[in-house]
Amino acid sequence: MKLLLIQPTNQLAILKSKFHFIEKIAHSNFLDLSPLALCLLAGITPPDWEVKIVQEPKDTIDFDEEVDLVGITAATHTVKRGYEISDEFRKRGKMVVMGGIHPSVMYKEALVHCDAVCIGEAEPVWKDILEDVKQGKLKKTYRSKEHFDLSFYTSPRRDLIPKRKSVFFNVRNVETSRGCPYNCDFCTVSIVHGRKIRNRPLKNLIPEIESVEKKTLFFVDNNIVSNFQYAKKLFREMIPLKKKWAGQAPIYIAKDRELAKLAGEAGCFGLLIGIESLVKEGFEKYNKSLKNLDELKEALKILKDSGISVEAHLVFGNDFETKDTMRESLENLLELDFAAASLNILVPYPGTKLTACLERQKRILSRDWNYYDINHLLFKPNNFTCEEFMEEMQIVRKKFHSFKAIYSRTLSFSRIRPLIALGVNISTRTHNKARFTLDCVKEKNLKTGEIW
Numbered sequence: 001m002k003l004l005l006i007q008p009t010n011q012l013a014i015l016k017s018k019f020h021f022i023e024k025i026a027h028s029n030f031l032d033l034s035p036l037a038l039c040l041l042a043g044i045t046p047p048d049w050e051v052k053i054v055q056e057p058k059d060t061i062d063f064d065e066e067v068d069l070v071g072i073t074a075a076t077h078t079v080k081r082g083y084e085i086s087d088e089f090r091k092r093g094k095m096v097v098m099g100g101i102h103p104s105v106m107y108k109e110a111l112v113h114c115d116a117v118c119i120g121e122a123e124p125v126w127k128d129i130l131e132d133v134k135q136g137k138l139k140k141t142y143r144s145k146e147h148f149d150l151s152f153y154t155s156p157r158r159d160l161i162p163k164r165k166s167v168f169f170n171v172r173n174v175e176t177s178r179g180c181p182y183n184c185d186f187c188t189v190s191i192v193h194g195r196k197i198r199n200r201p202l203k204n205l206i207p208e209i210e211s212v213e214k215k216t217l218f219f220v221d222n223n224i225v226s227n228f229q230y231a232k233k234l235f236r237e238m239i240p241l242k243k244k245w246a247g248q249a250p251i252y253i254a255k256d257r258e259l260a261k262l263a264g265e266a267g268c269f270g271l272l273i274g275i276e277s278l279v280k281e282g283f284e285k286y287n288k289s290l291k292n293l294d295e296l297k298e299a300l301k302i303l304k305d306s307g308i309s310v311e312a313h314l315v316f317g318n319d320f321e322t323k324d325t326m327r328e329s330l331e332n333l334l335e336l337d338f339a340a341a342s343l344n345i346l347v348p349y350p351g352t353k354l355t356a357c358l359e360r361q362k363r364i365l366s367r368d369w370n371y372y373d374i375n376h377l378l379f380k381p382n383n384f385t386c387e388e389f390m391e392e393m394q395i396v397r398k399k400f401h402s403f404k405a406i407y408s409r410t411l412s413f414s415r416i417r418p419l420i421a422l423g424v425n426i427s428t429r430t431h432n433k434a435r436f437t438l439d440c441v442k443e444k445n446l447k448t449g450e451i452w
């Protein structure tokens with residue numbers, strides 16, 4: 001039996017990279033991240049199945065390939081391409097199962113395009129799906145009652161990732177935990193992975209880390225230090241492995257200096273940290289543990305002294321947002337010692353409380369999932385017209401990514417992998433330029449009538 005596993009890309013990204021030279025290079029050569037969900041599926045697939053992994057846009061799909069089952073993973077911004085791929089295979093009589101965060105939340109929509117949807121984690125149901133394919137009695141949906149017990153975690157088949165020469169940053173994704181206890185109104189993570197944190201036993205995780213052939217890892221956990229004691233043990237055991245890694249953590253990691261120091265010693269060179277907002281209204285809304293600039297400055301210094309640079313993730317567009325809060329956020333951002341920043345527009349992902357609220361208020365402007373990529377405005381903002389908000393967003397992004405600002409950040413991080421800081425900043429600057437449009441609003445497919 002033959003199984004083809006596919007990670008689609010975003011359709012707008014394909015389009016942009018056709019016209020934008022640097023986008024094209026960035027897409028194909030800047031970063032090579034392993035498709036963890038697909039490697040995991042391959043790892044739990046019985047040996048009588050031959051498995052192939054295709055990762056867009058680096059690999060090309062052969063729709064005429066002889067396969068018994070196609071599996072497609074998708075987030076919201078990649079799901080339209082996922083549906084397109086699924087439709088193509090089904091036209092040729094192939095069976096398709098979809099999974100991942102978007103099909104899990106929107107399984108009825110997904111079932112218009114595929115034969116079955118795996119709602120939530122695959123591990124508890126994957127063997128049933130394959131068995132049902134063999135028997136010719138695939139069900140429409142598969143959903144496990146319980147979350148997967150991570151002590152039974154099987155190593156992902158990273159050997160199936162096609163060999164590619166990535167110019168700059170060749171990374172393998174690893175996970176140490178699943179679940180998120182917070183139930184943020186804009187986030188979908190707990191819908192798939194649950195609200196209870198589950199950590200992998202170290203005796204199962206450390207040999208996997210050791211076996212990864214690449215030196216650089218990315219820990220995909222929502223929070224690599226969700227359990228301080230576990231994280232300290234993990235970092236101590238990682239020191240002799242001499243890996244380099246980045247991951248995601250809250251800023252309060254710096255509250256425990258020993259933890260921050262151990263992370264650095266274990267090879268951490270970068271953390272993506274959800275700062276969300278840098279104004280008083282935002283600190284309150286997101287209930288952040290560090291509530292003023294001085295505390296943040298101190299935390300960033302502790303991390304830098306431990307050899308860790310921080311990419312700040314901020315969200316703009318909340319109802320409290322005004323021109324003044326956006327400018328103040330920018331000023332504060334420039335004052336703080338971040339190596340990089342992702343300046344995102346709030347996205348009303350399906351299944352979230354935020355979306356339910358905006359829907360009630362009839363403020364959603366587009367349900368074209370291609371635009372659900374943090375670069376597009378998808379709802380009517382509170383204190384702005386769409387144009388005003390986007391103009392302000394341009395100013396914030398442009399100023400943060402001016403060449404002068406990038407140069408001084410790279411200098412500031414000259415002791416911590418400065419080329420990565422430079423690469424990330426240049427690539428974000430390029431993405432911002434290439435992807436920034438009001439197209440989705442102009443489509444007016446779900447206009448509110450108030451703005452246009």
Ligand code: B12
Nearest residue numbers: 037071072073075076098099100118120121122188220349
């Ligand atoms: C690591 C990560 C990243 C990394 C790496 C992404 C990558 N391409 O590898 C980075 C930092 C680069 C990143 C970037 C972005 N990300 Co991101 N990311 C994550 C994160 C934290 C973990 C993803 C992961 O690998 N999980 C581990 C795997 C094993 O879990 P899984 O994918 O859910 O798979 C399981 C099941 O869903 C199921 N399954 C999945 N696929 C399939 C397929 C089949 C056939 C079957 C049967 C089952 C199945 O089985 C798996 C095993 O149980 C998630 C949050 C989360 N915890 O899920 C956000 C998340 C996926 N990202 C998100 C977003 C929005 C983005 C960005 C658009 C914006 C941003 N934050 O900068 C970019 C887009 C980048 C891109 N081009 O893809 C959103 C997506 C929301 C949505 N509804 O679509 C999430 C959910 C975060 C959030 N808070 O909302 N991301």
